[in-house]
Amino acid sequence: MREGTNHISTYTEQQDKLLDSACGNCTNQNCLIQKNINTPNIGKLVKARKEIKCKKGQQFIMEGASVTGLFFLLSGKVKVLRTGLHGKEQIVRFATPGEIIGHRGFGTEETYPISAIALVDCTLCYFSKELLQETLRETPSLTYDFMLFYANELNRSEIRVKSLSQMTVRERVIDTLLYINRKFGQTNGYFSLLLSRREYADYAGTTEEQVIRMFSILKKEGLLTTKGKRIGISNITLLKKEISEHNFYLDS
DNA sequence: CCATTAAGAGTGT
């Protein structure tokens, strides 16, 4: 371990080769690095890749901390949040493997505007800001993919502004349920990702109590199934129908 | 394995 890199271990040449091939063999098709693995100049970046293991509940990006690099989620599930005034968390988005985390701090920003917390054990790929910038200048196809990613993120965030400002609590809770379902899917009739009612509220922009009450209403209406922390959608068509006039484009 | 305890889910005010 070296000074200043106490949470990131230093790698030997041999380990570098392993990591190199790890990137090449990575099954993560959503990863922009992996997508451009055959373009020139990317080798240096891939070699400098650091793998970071993150335990459940661990925070790996702190809001306000100075930006050192970007993270790519290799495996696991992450919540990205912004802390509001009275310590209230606003979950900005959830991340699945292949997604970039910390990208808003990239470029001219000096500090991360968000925090990122692992929801389950995670593996992250880390690249330093400097090297990534250098690679982007030399690699148009990667830069283009990044641009598409940023454009898409901006679009998503604008949709979200509309959701939070124009939807009722009921609609926002339903929107949240559909989002979690789209993103993580269901196994055995329940969402694959376990979230507390508080976390549903933090995404939907409500309080825990409102979410709990809305869940029991939806349950009575036969739209939702709950069993402890487990949440399942029992009638997706009806749920989608309720918010269809808000985001008619979003059906997939 | 059971008992204790802590955390989170529900509900009424």
Add this chain to the structure above:
DNA sequence: ACACTCTTAATGG
């Protein structure tokens, strides 16, 4: 938002 009860999961002997 707060206070309270109930349920479930975690801990430890």
